[in-house]
Structures are given as structure tokens and as C-alpha cells.
Amino acid sequence: MHSPGYSFRETSRDGNARTGLLVTPHGEVETPTFMPVGTQGSVKTLSPTEVAATGARIVLGNTYHLWIRPGPDIIARAGGLHKFASWPHVMLTDSGGFQAFSLADRRTMTEDGFVFRSHIDGSRLALSPEVAMEVQGKIGADIAMQLDVCPPGMSARPELERACATTTRWARRCLAAKRPDQALFGIVQGGTDVALRKAHAEELAAMPFDGLALGGFSVGEPIERMHEVLGEVAPTLDRARPHYLMGVGTPSDLVRAIGTGVDMFDCVLPTRNARNGQALTQRGRIVIKQARYKEDFTPLDPTCSCPACTGGYTRAYLRHLYLAGEILVLRLITEHNLHLYGRLVREAREAIAAGRYASFARAWLGSDGDEP
Amino acid sequence: MHSPGYSFRETSRDGNARTGLLVTPHGEVETPTFMPVGTQGSVKTLSPTEVAATGARIVLGNTYHLWIRPGPDIIARAGGLHKFASWPHVMLTDSGGFQAFSLADRRTMTEDGFVFRSHIDGSRLALSPEVAMEVQGKIGADIAMQLDVCPPGMSARPELERACATTTRWARRCLAAKRPDQALFGIVQGGTDVALRKAHAEELAAMPFDGLALGGFSVGEPIERMHEVLGEVAPTLDRARPHYLMGVGTPSDLVRAIGTGVDMFDCVLPTRNARNGQALTQRGRIVIKQARYKEDFTPLDPTCSCPACTGGYTRAYLRHLYLAGEILVLRLITEHNLHLYGRLVREAREAIAAGRYASFARAWLGSDGDEP
Numbered sequence: 178m179h180s181p182g183y184s185f186r187e188t189s190r191d192g193n194a195r196t197g198l199l200v201t202p203h204g205e206v207e208t209p210t211f212m213p214v215g216t217q218g219s220v221k222t223l224s225p226t227e228v229a230a231t232g233a234r235i236v237l238g239n240t241y242h243l244w245i246r247p248g249p250d251i252i253a254r255a256g257g258l259h260k261f262a263s264w265p266h267v268m269l270t271d272s273g274g275f276q277a278f279s280l281a282d283r284r285t286m287t288e289d290g291f292v293f294r295s296h297i298d299g300s301r302l303a304l305s306p307e308v309a310m311e312v313q314g315k316i317g318a319d320i321a322m323q324l325d326v327c328p329p330g331m332s333a334r335p336e337l338e339r340a341c342a343t344t345t346r347w348a349r350r351c352l353a354a355k356r357p358d359q360a361l362f363g364i365v366q367g368g369t370d371v372a373l374r375k376a377h378a379e380e381l382a383a384m385p386f387d388g389l390a391l392g393g394f395s396v397g398e399p400i401e402r403m404h405e406v407l408g409e410v411a412p413t414l415d416r417a418r419p420h421y422l423m424g425v426g427t428p429s430d431l432v433r434a435i436g437t438g439v440d441m442f443d444c445v446l447p448t449r450n451a452r453n454g455q456a457l458t459q460r461g462r463i464v465i466k467q468a469r470y471k472e473d474f475t476p477l478d479p480t481c482s483c484p485a486c487t488g489g490y491t492r493a494y495l496r497h498l499y500l501a502g503e504i505l506v507l508r509l510i511t512e513h514n515l516h517l518y519g520r521l522v523r524e525a526r527e528a529i530a531a532g533r534y535a536s537f538a539r540a541w542l543g544s545d546g547d548e549p
Numbered sequence: 550m551h552s553p554g555y556s557f558r559e560t561s562r563d564g565n566a567r568t569g570l571l572v573t574p575h576g577e578v579e580t581p582t583f584m585p586v587g588t589q590g591s592v593k594t595l596s597p598t599e600v601a602a603t604g605a606r607i608v609l610g611n612t613y614h615l616w617i618r619p620g621p622d623i624i625a626r627a628g629g630l631h632k633f634a635s636w637p638h639v640m641l642t643d644s645g646g647f648q649a650f651s652l653a654d655r656r657t658m659t660e661d662g663f664v665f666r667s668h669i670d671g672s673r674l675a676l677s678p679e680v681a682m683e684v685q686g687k688i689g690a691d692i693a694m695q696l697d698v699c700p701p702g703m704s705a706r707p708e709l710e711r712a713c714a715t716t717t718r719w720a721r722r723c724l725a726a727k728r729p730d731q732a733l734f735g736i737v738q739g740g741t742d743v744a745l746r747k748a749h750a751e752e753l754a755a756m757p758f759d760g761l762a763l764g765g766f767s768v769g770e771p772i773e774r775m776h777e778v779l780g781e782v783a784p785t786l787d788r789a790r791p792h793y794l795m796g797v798g799t800p801s802d803l804v805r806a807i808g809t810g811v812d813m814f815d816c817v818l819p820t821r822n823a824r825n826g827q828a829l830t831q832r833g834r835i836v837i838k839q840a841r842y843k844e845d846f847t848p849l850d851p852t853c854s855c856p857a858c859t860g861g862y863t864r865a866y867l868r869h870l871y872l873a874g875e876i877l878v879l880r881l882i883t884e885h886n887l888h889l890y891g892r893l894v895r896e897a898r899e900a901i902a903a904g905r906y907a908s909f910a911r912a913w914l915g916s917d918g919d920e921p
Contacts, residue, residue, distance in 0.1 A: 217869075217870070217873040217875055218866070218869065218870070218873075218875075219870055219873075219875045219877045221875065221876060221877075222876045222877060222880075223877065224856070224860070224877065224880075224881075225860075226860075242873075246869065246872065246873055247843075247865070247868075247869040247872075251843065251844060251865065251869075254844060254846075255846055255863065255865060255866070256846075260861070261863070261865075261866050261869075262866065263860055263861035263862055263866075471619075471623065472623060472626060474626075474627055474628075484596070488596070488597075488598075488635055489632070489635035490635055491627065491633070493619070493623065493627060493633075494590070494627070494633050494634065494635075496619075497589075497590065497618065497619040497623075497633075498589070498590070498591055500618065500619075501589040501590075501591075501614075501618055503589055503590075503591045503593065504593060504594045504876055504879065504880070505591045505593075505594060505595065505596065507876065508594075508596075508876070508880070509596075
């Protein structure tokens with residue numbers, strides 16, 4: 178890594194899977210790692226202490242949301258997002274581009290970035306590479322992301338090429354504008370075109386980025402196609418830098434991607450699905466509102482050590498709370514799901530270090546359906 | 550107290566205020582005490598561990614809500630509400646009558662109780678004194694409440710007299726039908742008519758109730774009138790039994806009522822107001838959405854030891870979370886408010902034991918308005 182105070186090194190390898198150690202001013206992160214999403218400066222429903230207890234040592238904040246509310250100046254005056262949100266460990270922010278494009282009203286894209294209206298108060302905002310760096314600088318996470326262009330899944334090749342070219346130009350502008358004491362990751366685009374992905378990864382790897390992210394996955398393309406492309410592209414990324422697969426995915430997506438050499442993940446799935454009453458386990462999903470759990474006086478997952486599974490709460494009680502609209506169940510299932518992700522990456526690291534990643538991975542591949 | 554496994558004794562006295570010790574099969578409760586309300590088997594937003602950390606050793610469950618969902622049979626099969634809701638300490642349930650009358654559809658009252666339709670699924674339910682005992686028996690709290698008639702505040706004398714007479718007849722039926730291993734409290738009615746209150750209290754005190762509750766307060770009468778009547782009635786209640794003022798109130802209401810000899814309270818105010826963004830302090834309320842807190846980087850209450858006040862959360866951050874609709878803030882303010890109530894009754898006990906209740910009470914009487 179290039180920014181002062183940051184380093185990354187591979188610590189073990191098993192096939193293409195690897196473990197690593199990411200060092201930052203707010204502590205070390207063992208990889209592979211999963212970053213819970215704290216969209217608005219809070220991992221929804223949980224306290225920072227509870228998030229850390231899931232094993233997470235890095236969380237993601239969404240620049241778009243924090244920019245429009247409470248605003249980067251308030252966060253800066255609070256002493257940065259770590260202090261504002263009482264999160265003492267490592268933090269990463271995205272560039273805001275993805276949400277500006279997907280959530281905002283009346284957005285347009287030019288060579289200079291995105292112009293859009295806030296979905297909260299309609300105010301006009303312009304997100305250029307320089308503004309993305311300025312806003313992320315004020316938020317003050319350890320790791321910032323470059324502004325990039327993320328075309329929809331299965332876009333045609335000319336659109337993918339234009340997205341890569343613009344992303345490369347913005348990469349240079351972000352590197353020139355970044356805060357010297359923040360790390361910055363570049364974002365590889367190229368959709369499901371392997372040649373384009375590899376070429377773009379080489380372009381970005383030639384720049385002094387602290388890490389390389391794979392953007393533009395899980396945006397509408399068939400998930401099998403994503404894994405095929407990952408299998409060809411991820412193993413070719415510069416091994417001296419961490420590899421971050423953005424916005425992915427289910428437990429089995431993580432397990433497969435780790436097998437290709439990905440080090441970092443973020444996804445709203447464990448937290449969002451929890452609020453929809455879906456508890457994830459290695460045996461599959463538990464949809465807690467289902468009548469089959471009405472008199473099920475067993476814990477969500479007897480193999481899990483999270484507070485929801487060890488606190489005496491039964492599936493019948495959690496179902497009751499969910500149907501009654503009680504907030505406690507949203508917390509408990511969120512905590513459970515993040516504990517599952519925390520355990521998954523921890524056990525993945527142990528399996529890689531022990532040279533038994535393939536058998537570890539097989540044990541998780543059936544976990545995407547409903548519990549039998 | 551009359552039921553096996555239960556006892557109550559006064560431990561100190563200062564004017565009419567007193568401390569006491571309530572012993573139950575699920576532990577001891579020092580009085581005066583405040584019972585957080587766990588309407589549907591959960592003190593909204595908090596885990597049982599967090600509730601206990603506020604100092605609470607007894608919570609209230611609402612029979613009406615638990616009856617219609619998940620139903621008393623499921624709770625009984627779960628091993629009772631203590632086990633279902635993972636609450637190891639003392640528990641009290643109301644009779645369901647108040648909610649059957651105020652929440653249900655198409656309710657009618659006869660000599661035999663209330664007939665109404667569930668506000669959830671429209672099913673027809675009949676709540677007689679015997680059913681109130683049966684349902685509360687299945688829920689299995691330590692303390693059950695008799696079915697009573699609670700007329701609106703400032704009802705005319707004939708209506709108050711009829712309510713007292715029916716409540717007395719139902720009192721006998723509840724005592725005859727109660728589970729032998731549950732304690733049962735009688736409920737004194739009579740509105741703001743002091744003579745009627747005293748007469749009804751005497752009627753009920755002649756029966757083998759384990760405690761005496763004051764119902765029908767804070768139901769529309771001027772709050773000053775309530776305190777006048779409490780001042781005349783509460784000191785005359787049988788001192789060998791605990792005195793429970795139902796559904797009251799603000800911190801200064803508690804302080805004044807403790808001064809008249811009340812031992813137990815429940816109220817949704819600290820939890821409901823928290824979810825409306827109101828944090829209570831001894832200096833007054835903090836309405837967290839107000840612009841005055843936008844860049845207020847101090848804790849809610851620097852004198853408070855709750856997780857919200859000691860976890861590094863600032864008013865500016867809590868305001869951001871509230872405006873952003875983040876669940877974490879509802880938890881933090883709920884926890885804060887219940888810590889305030891826990892501290893209030895703990896300090897009241899200390900003040901009574903030390904013979905300085907009057908000066909303690911004066912320090913709280915300005916706490917009902919907004920923070921200056």
C-alpha cells in the first residue's frame with residue numbers, strides 16, 4: 178500500500194484463496210473480512226459494541242447518505258465519522274457515485290461526474306472526483322473509494338468500455354485530490370467481459386492505489402456468470418494489494434469469491450434480510466414468520482454463539498415478536514446474521530491457513546436456500 | 550401477603566413515603582419500584598439484560614395483547630412468560646380489562662365482564678373475572694391483577710359507584726378463580742371522589758389480596774386533582790400490603806406519589822416518549838429532533854451512567870439517527886429513560902431510608918418541562 182500508516186501483506190495461501198493482514202491507523206484487519214454496512218453512520222439496529230462482537234473490525238459508510246444527511250461538515254466538526262458514530266475500528270466509505278446514480282432524482286452524468294437532486298430535500302448536488310475526495314476526506318474513514326462508473330449488469334461492450342475509460346480518468350483525478358492520510362482504492366469495471374476486466378485491472382494497478390476493488394458485480398448479471406468472471410479475473414489482480422468485491426453477497430457467494438482470491442466484502446444482505454425476518458444459517462434461511470415456527474421452542478441455530486441463539490430466545494418467541502412488530506427481533510436477527518458472516522470469514526481464514534479451504538467451501542455451498 | 554411464596558414488609562418510613570421489600574418466587578423487589586411495560590412480551594426495543602441493567606427487577610405484561618397474540622396456550626407451552634421472554638426476574642400482568650375496553654372493537658360490558666372483538670383479527674372474545682384469571686394463570690406472571698371497571702376521568706358519582714360495586718363483585722370472583730401460586734392484587738376505583746376511594750379501599754382490604762392497586766387515575770382528570778386525591782387516599786391504605794398506582798406517570802408524578810405512600814408504578818411514558826425522540830432528564834425533556842442539538846457534541850445527560858450517555862454518543866449524533874429513521878436511537882433513548890426511572894426510584898429509596906425524602910422530592914419537581 179502507498180498511503181502512510183497503511184500496509185497489506187498476504188499471510189497464507191491455499192489455491193487462489195489467501196489470508197492477509199491489513200494495517201491501518203485504526204487497527205488491523207485480518208482478511209478475508211466482511212464489512213457490515215452502516216449506511217447512515219449506524220449498522221442498522223446495532224450498537225458499535227454489538228457490531229464489533231460479531232468479529233467485524235471494519236465497517237462501510239455510504240458517502241451519498243452521509244453527504245445529504247447530516248452533511249460532511251457536521252461530521253468533520255464532530256471529529257470524523259469514527260468519533261461521530263463511536264466506532265473505534267477501521268472504516269471505509271464508498272464514493273457516493275453508486276447511490277447518486279441509483280437513488281437520487283434527475284441525475285445526469287458528464288465527464289465531470291454526476292449531477293443529481295437529493296432524494297431527501299431535492300437540493301442539487303454535483304459529485305465530481307474531486308468532490309468525492311473532499312466529502313470522503315471530511316467524513317474521514319481510513320479507506321476511501323474512487324468515483325467510478327458502474328454500468329448495469331449485462332451492458333453491451335461499448336458501454337462497458339466507456340465506463341472503464343471514464344473510471345480510469347476519474348481514478349487519476351481522485352488520486353490527485355485525495356487526503357494524504359487516507360487510503361484510496363481503485364475500482365475495476367468491465368462487467369462480465371473478462372478481457373475488459375483484466376485490461377482495466379492492469380490500468381488501475383499501474384496507479385498508486387492502496388487496494389483494488391471489483392465494482393459492477395451483482396448488478397443484474399446471472400450470479401453464475403459473476404462467479405465465472407471472478408474465477409478468471411480475481412486471481413490475476415496484484416497480490417500486493419487487498420482485493421475488495423463490492424456489494425456481494427450471500428454466504429456461498431463469499432465462500433466462492435474467497436476461493437478466487439477476494440479479501441474484502443460488503444453487502445446489506447445480512448442486515449436487510451434480518452429486518453425482513455430472515456435468519457441465515459449454514460443449513461439455509463429461516464423465514465421467521467412462517468407458521469412452522471409457531472411452537473418451535475428451539476433457538477435459531479444451536480451451533481451459533483450469538484446473543485440471539487444463546488440468550489434463551491426461541492424461534493416461537495422471535496416469530497411472535499416479528500408478527501407483533503417488536504423492534505427487539507430486528508436487532509436479534511441482525512446480530513445473528515452478522516455473527517454468521519463473522520464466523521464464515523473467521524473459519525475461512527482458519528481453513529486457508531490450514532490448507533483445507535476446498536473442503537471448508539463445500540460445507541457452505543448449500544446455505545442459500547431455505548432451511549430444510 | 551397471602552399467597553404462598555410471597556411476602557411484603559415495610560423497611561423504613563419518612564412521612565408517608567416508605568421503602569419496602571417485596572419477595573416473590575422470582576426474586577425480591579425493593580420498593581418504591583418502577584415497572585417498565587413489556588406490552589407484547591418485550592420492553593420495546595430492549596433486551597431483557599438491558600432492562601435489568603436499568604435497575605428494574607419487575608416488568609409488566611399486558612394480558613390483552615398477549616391473549617390475542619401469541620395466545621396464552623403458546624406461552625404456557627413455552628413454560629410461561631418468564632421463560633418465553635427470557636425475563637428471569639419478577640413479572641406482573643394486568644387483567645386485560647383496560648385494553649379490552651380502550652383498544653378492542655365493538656366492546657360491551659355486562660355483569661359477567663367484557664365482550665369484544667380483537668383489534669388484530671376481529672375474533673370475538675369474552676373477558677370475565679374467571680377468564681382473566683385463567684389467561685393470567687397461563688401467562689404465569691408472579692403477580693396477577695383482578696378484572697376491574699375503570700370509568701373515564703371525572704365520571705359522575707353514580708357511574709363511579711357502579712364501577713366500584715362491580716369491581717368488588719369481580720374481586721371476589723377473581724380471588725375464587727386465581728391460581729394458588731400466583732399473587733393477586735385488588736384494584737381500588739372511585740375516580741377523584743375521596744370518600745368513595747376510601748370506602749372501596751376498605752372493601753378490598755378486607756379480602757385476601759396480596760396487594761392493593763389504585764386504578765382509574767391518569768385517565769383524563771386534571772393531574773393536580775389526582776395528586777390531591779392520592780394525598781388523601783394512599784396514606785390510608787393497609788400498610789401490610791404493597792400499593793401500586795397503575796399507569797402513572799412522569800418523573801415528578803412518581804416523586805409526588807411516593808411521598809403519599811405508593812410503592813409500585815408502571816407507565817409507558819419513558820419507553821413511548823423515547824420512541825418519539827424525547828429523552829428525559831432531571832433538568833427536563835430533550836426533544837432530540839430540535840435544531841438546537843444539530844452541533845451539540847455533548848452527551849444527553851452528563852450525570853447519567855446509561856449506555857447512551859457513556860457510550861460516546863452525542864446529541865448531534867442521536868439527532869442525526871432520529872431524523873434518519875435509525876432504530877439504534879430508539880434503543881438508546883429508551884435505555885436512557887428507563888435508567889432515569891431506575892435511578893429515580895433507587896435514589897427515592899435511599900432518601901426515604903435516610904429521612905430526607907422532602908428535599909429529594911423538591912429536586913425533581915421541575916423535571917416535567919423541556920430542558921432550559
